[in-house]
Amino acid sequence: MDAVLAAAKDGRVVADGQWGAAVRLLWGPPVTPARGPRRGLTLEQIAEAGVGIADADGLGGVSMQGVAGELGVTKMALYRYVPGKAELVALMVEAALPDPAEGLDAALARARGGWREALGVWARELLSGYRAHPWLLDATVGARALGPTEVGWLERALAALAGCGLTGAEAMDVVVLVTGHVRGIAGQERASGGGAGGVDAELGAVLAQVVRERGEAYPALTVALGSLAEHGGQDQGLEFGLERILDGVGMLVERRGGG
Numbered sequence: 001m002d003a004v005l006a007a008a009k010d011g012r013v014v015a016d017g018q019w020g021a022a023v024r025l026l027w028g029p030p031v032t033p034a035r036g037p038r039r040g041l042t043l044e045q046i047a048e049a050g051v052g053i054a055d056a057d058g059l060g061g062v063s064m065q066g067v068a069g070e071l072g073v074t075k076m077a078l079y080r081y082v083p084g085k086a087e088l089v090a091l092m093v094e095a096a097l098p099d100p101a102e103g104l105d106a107a108l109a110r111a112r113g114g115w116r117e118a119l120g121v122w123a124r125e126l127l128s129g130y131r132a133h134p135w136l137l138d139a140t141v142g143a144r145a146l147g148p149t150e151v152g153w154l155e156r157a158l159a160a161l162a163g164c165g166l167t168g169a170e171a172m173d174v175v176v177l178v179t180g181h182v183r184g185i186a187g188q189e190r191a192s193g194g195g196a197g198g199v200d201a202e203l204g205a206v207l208a209q210v211v212r213e214r215g216e217a218y219p220a221l222t223v224a225l226g227s228l229a230e231h232g233g234q235d236q237g238l239e240f241g242l243e244r245i246l247d248g249v250g251m252l253v254e255r256r257g258g259g
Contacts, residue, residue, distance in 0.1 A: 041078075044095065051133070062085070092139065098125070
């Protein structure tokens, strides 16, 4: 999302010829095959088949041939609905991201702490989406076409900042910062294979071994790990980073006299 937000902030149009086909699939009327007998496929069915493969084998395991096989059609028949893999992945992202009009809106409605609590809710819900479908981290990079669901997520984040005195560019930058932090946490969790808490546990075990064997060379690390063990520290990567980002945003909002 970062590159797309940057493009929008700079005023560049992303729905040009390169992404036109994906934009039409995401935002246009229902697609019927351009030729040949109708098979009754919908874009939702095609996207769901791709999501199922990506959930099992990662984004690299998704191909037009594989999705066609899941749907019981030929690859050429699938091309009548979706012109290529880039458009297929765009549809998959739209299908895999949680609908913000459902869980996210309900969670935001319960937030009573103004823009800060709302952005915290937004970030946690976004992380839940990445955890449910880790391949989304690979599918949502670079300039690309965004569908209604992803734009809906952006709308909620910007709406939380309304009335804070920030410019539009600054509000977009805040969303980029929060999104980048969430993506970083999700990427670490995926790499560790341990989910929430797994990164800190694995890293802590490695560092504990280093301290046991070479602690005299790393006195500050030895003190930090000792304090962590004494006070029962736990995985706070998301919350600590999020709070520090929001602290900085809060200082800017205060200077601007926003709410």
